[in-house]
Amino acid sequence: MATTAQPDRITVPHEQPTYAEVTRDIAATLGNPGRGYFVLLGCVVAVLGVGVFALLWETRWGLGVAGYTPPVLWGVYITTFVFWVGIAHSGTLISAILYLFRSAWRTAVYRTAEAMTVFAVMTAGLFPLIHVGRLWYAYWLIPYPNQRQLWVNFKSPLLWDVFAVSTYFTVSTLFLIVGLVPDIAAIRDKAKGWRKRLYEITSLGWRGTDYQWRHYTRAYLYLAALATPLVLSVHSVVSWDFAMSIVPGWHATIFAPYFVAGAIYSGVAMVITLTVPLRKVFRMERYVTVRHFENLAKLMLLTGMIVGYAYVVEYFIAWYSGNAFERASFYNRAFGDYWWATWTMLICNGLLPWLLWFPRIRRSIPSLFVLSLFVNLGMWFERFVIIVVSLSYEYEPYAMGHYTPSWAELCILAGSFAWFFMWFLLFAKNFPTVSITEVKEIIPMPRRKGAHA
Amino acid sequence: MSAVPAGMLAAFAHVDAAADAIRALKETGHRDFTVYTPVPNHEIAEAVGHSVSPVRRWTLLGGLTGVALGFLMSMWMSLDYPLIVGGKPIPSWIPYVVIAFELTILCGAGATIIGLIFHAWRDRRPAAYDPRFTDDHIGIFVPCGPHQRSAVEQLLQTAGATEVRVEA
Numbered sequence: 001m002a003t004t005a006q007p008d009r010i011t012v013p014h015e016q017p018t019y020a021e022v023t024r025d026i027a028a029t030l031g032n033p034g035r036g037y038f039v040l041l042g043c044v045v046a047v048l049g050v051g052v053f054a055l056l057w058e059t060r061w062g063l064g065v066a067g068y069t070p071p072v073l074w075g076v077y078i079t080t081f082v083f084w085v086g087i088a089h090s091g092t093l094i095s096a097i098l099y100l101f102r103s104a105w106r107t108a109v110y111r112t113a114e115a116m117t118v119f120a121v122m123t124a125g126l127f128p129l130i131h132v133g134r135l136w137y138a139y140w141l142i143p144y145p146n147q148r149q150l151w152v153n154f155k156s157p158l159l160w161d162v163f164a165v166s167t168y169f170t171v172s173t174l175f176l177i178v179g180l181v182p183d184i185a186a187i188r189d190k191a192k193g194w195r196k197r198l199y200e201i202t203s204l205g206w207r208g209t210d211y212q213w214r215h216y217t218r219a220y221l222y223l224a225a226l227a228t229p230l231v232l233s234v235h236s237v238v239s240w241d242f243a244m245s246i247v248p249g250w251h252a253t254i255f256a257p258y259f260v261a262g263a264i265y266s267g268v269a270m271v272i273t274l275t276v277p278l279r280k281v282f283r284m285e286r287y288v289t290v291r292h293f294e295n296l297a298k299l300m301l302l303t304g305m306i307v308g309y310a311y312v313v314e315y316f317i318a319w320y321s322g323n324a325f326e327r328a329s330f331y332n333r334a335f336g337d338y339w340w341a342t343w344t345m346l347i348c349n350g351l352l353p354w355l356l357w358f359p360r361i362r363r364s365i366p367s368l369f370v371l372s373l374f375v376n377l378g379m380w381f382e383r384f385v386i387i388v389v390s391l392s393y394e395y396e397p398y399a400m401g402h403y404t405p406s407w408a409e410l411c412i413l414a415g416s417f418a419w420f421f422m423w424f425l426l427f428a429k430n431f432p433t434v435s436i437t438e439v440k441e442i443i444p445m446p447r448r449k450g451a452h453a
Numbered sequence: 454m455s456a457v458p459a460g461m462l463a464a465f466a467h468v469d470a471a472a473d474a475i476r477a478l479k480e481t482g483h484r485d486f487t488v489y490t491p492v493p494n495h496e497i498a499e500a501v502g503h504s505v506s507p508v509r510r511w512t513l514l515g516g517l518t519g520v521a522l523g524f525l526m527s528m529w530m531s532l533d534y535p536l537i538v539g540g541k542p543i544p545s546w547i548p549y550v551v552i553a554f555e556l557t558i559l560c561g562a563g564a565t566i567i568g569l570i571f572h573a574w575r576d577r578r579p580a581a582y583d584p585r586f587t588d589d590h591i592g593i594f595v596p597c598g599p600h601q602r603s604a605v606e607q608l609l610q611t612a613g614a615t616e617v618r619v620e621a
């Protein structure tokens with residue numbers, strides 16, 4: 001193994017790094033990230049400012065500033081909510097499900113994915129509150145003893161969502177923090193100045209002793225085991241927000257698996273979108289290699305196929321059901337007012353991932369990056385099509401309507417991306433985005449009697 | 454943490470050497486030593502020979518509490534404030550499975566974390582430390598009096614420690 005290699009050979013990228021190199025290289029990402037970083041952070045905060053302004057404007061003047069036109073009363077906010085919840089999912093897939101499958105390649109990308117999960121849920125969680133309009137009543141969503149002697153409606157999928165999303169946020173945050181503790185301890189032992197103080201506190205007294213690992217490894221295993229069904233349940237519950245109602249285009253049993261596959265699909269695309277620049281900026285080429293991107297691409301191909309299949313099945317069932325409203329709804333999707341949104345979704349999500357069958361494209365990082373942007377775009381439009389287009393074309397022709405997002409909604413949408421990227425940028429600068437401990441775990445510890453592992 | 458007791462602190466670069474040292478320490482009757490590793494390691498864990506962590510009981514109890522809480526809460530609240538929706542029974546357990554499931558996960562995960570913190574805190578033992586132990590070295594701290602020092606040092610050196618120092 002590389003641990004016995006001569007010093008000059010260790011710089012060869014394909015050589016397996018030693019433990020000391022792993023700590024050094026990953027700790028080096030936490031230094032001064034340079035001017036570009038601060039320029040980017042500044043832009044992100046500026047866009048966030050625009051979003052916050054639009055939100056305050058809406059809070060002052062009410063939901064009238066959103067473009068809601070009956071019957072479309074779920075618009076960009078709910079679309080964006082579903083989009084961000086979906087983004088979150090692949091993080092938990094990579095960190096928990098692939099952990100249970102003992103998949104070694106996950107170690108290089110899982111921290112990024114897991115941080116993405118937490119920040120995406122933080123973003124998603126804002127949207128139901130924004131959508132409800134009167135932010136100061138947001139706590140009414142939670143069952144709590146009150147003077148009005150009211151309780152929430154436990155038969156409503158919207159309430160299930162409150163439980164699902166808040167559980168998801170709590171558990172994925174705990175999972176991220178538990179994974180971070182040994183890493184923070186490793187950088188604590190390298191850091192100086194105020195950062196050392198920060199890491200001393202946040203490492204919670206971690207020293208990697210035998211009894212700490214004894215409890216830690218068990219706890220991590222059980223957290224992964226709990227997060228696995230959770231990730232599958234959350235987007236299923238989100239899909240029931242739609243499937244439990246009788247709107248044509250919503251009322252389908254395929255919705256839960258269709259949404260979960262779509263969520264993982266969009267999430268993997270977002271992991272690629274985030275990892276490509278991160279790897280360049282922090283010079284992580286040695287740890288996040290083309291092989292990792294190829295595996296992510298395969299995951300994207302698989303889930304993209306499932307999503308494409310779901311599109312076909314949706315159209316087939318709409319026709320095969322013989323239900324006039326279903327048929328009309330799906331005809332309207334493809335050829336109605338919003339044909340452009342539907343075709344964006346079909347092309348970006350259903351067609352473009354077929355390019356990933358070619359190994360040349362799977363192994364080319366620039367083409368993967370571009371493809372991941374298209375998938376992100378397509379997945380946002382998928383939710384737009386499902387939500388807005390279905391609502392705009394229900395049963396009664398006189399009750400049909402056309403919805404156009406207002407400036408406030410678009411500013412808040414842009415602000416949500418800024419909010420997400422702001423947290424991610426702050427995280428990437430202050431905490432390791434590649435797990436020190438887990439990267440070391442897949443490198444065999446040096447042994448006395450020569451190299452064998 | 455309270456004051457670190459006197460003893461010997463050894464650093465190992467090789468995992469098999471550290472495992473040998475742990476076995477040798479146990480054979481000579483040492484029980485209260487502390488092993489540091491940068492990553493969890495099966496060889497070391499086997500040599501130390503801890504039983505399975507009791508954290509799993511916390512997970513189970515947390516999960517059971519969550520499922521009970523989810524059903525009891527949704528059932529009781531529906532009865533306390535009856536909402537007739539879709540002609541369904543007022544307390545309908547089928548949709549409440551979602552609530553119970555989410556609370557199972559939430560309480561199970563919360564209890565696991567509390568269990569982890571509780572057990573790691575209860576088992577804590579004051580011991581000398583070196584920053585290399587989160588980097589690339591395995592550390593063993595053996596608390597011992599001045600008269601045992603040379604014997605312990607001998608043992609650790611024989612096993613293959615790259616460095617042994619006295620912590621007093």
